[in-house]
Amino acid sequence: MACELVKKRKTLVPERFRCLPVVGRLAYWGLRLGYPWNTNLISWLFAGTGCEFPSLTNHFFVLRPISQVAADGRGAPSCDAVTHILIAMVVDARYGGVVLAPSLLSAVAILIRVVQRVDPSHVSGMGTPTNELMRHLLLLTVLQQAFGFDITPYLFAAYLWNSVSMLVPFAMPHLDRSKARTATAVLGVNVVLAAASFAPATVPFVAAAFLGTHLYSFAAGCLGWRRMA
Numbered sequence: 001m002a003c004e005l006v007k008k009r010k011t012l013v014p015e016r017f018r019c020l021p022v023v024g025r026l027a028y029w030g031l032r033l034g035y036p037w038n039t040n041l042i043s044w045l046f047a048g049t050g051c052e053f054p055s056l057t058n059h060f061f062v063l064r065p066i067s068q069v070a071a072d073g074r075g076a077p078s079c080d081a082v083t084h085i086l087i088a089m090v091v092d093a094r095y096g097g098v099v100l101a102p103s104l105l106s107a108v109a110i111l112i113r114v115v116q117r118v119d120p121s122h123v124s125g126m127g128t129p130t131n132e133l134m135r136h137l138l139l140l141t142v143l144q145q146a147f148g149f150d151i152t153p154y155l156f157a158a159y160l161w162n163s164v165s166m167l168v169p170f171a172m173p174h175l176d177r178s179k180a181r182t183a184t185a186v187l188g189v190n191v192v193l194a195a196a197s198f199a200p201a202t203v204p205f206v207a208a209a210f211l212g213t214h215l216y217s218f219a220a221g222c223l224g225w226r227r228m229a
Contacts, residue, residue, distance in 0.1 A: 081114040102159030109163040133162040139207040146200030170225035174217035
């Protein structure tokens with residue numbers, strides 16, 4: 001939704017007045033911190049004008065007939081899979097070296113997980129969402145900026161670990177984000193992540209919470225799956 005808002009603004013505002021770095025951050029954090037109230041309000045306002053917004057009605061992509069795409073003159077909407085792979089590649093390009101191989105592996109895992117969503121026989125709720133890798137990369141890069149240590153081995157482990165956890169055949173219900181089932185709880189998670197981005201002193205505690213629950217959830221899910229096997 002933030003991407004589509006910025007794109008609409010680009011069509012209305014001359015290039016020299018766009019200020020995309022500022023507007024992009026404001027749109028992202030404004031939508032994230034106010035979710036889901038603001039997203040429902042924005043959709044309601046656009047519906048009142050007869051406009052389709054956002055075009056992205058599925059978490060990853062919109063499925064539309066080719067004839068409909070050709071008729072309205074719009075291309076396929078952006079997809080989270082592409083965005084997350086690009087973010088992983090940007091972090092990989094920044095640190096390079098040994099993280100190249102696990103970064104490519106995580107890109108493959110993201111694509112496999114996305115493709116699985118269109119399989120009617122696929123059981124949803126297995127493994128971790130691709131967003132979890134993005135949170136880990138965010139926390140690790142903020143930790144590096146705050147404390148100045150080499151995060152290359154930790155990035156290697158994060159890419160590799162998430163590549164596995166995204167595709168495991170069991171649920172991982174103890175993740176922090178998975179426990180946030182109400183709008184207030186989701187807002188709390190987003191506020192914590194925002195605080196970690198702007199207040200480096202909080203990053204070790206936030207990282208410990210997200211990474212710790214990820215490891216615990218993986219271990220618990222694996223043990224439960226082994227018992228059922």
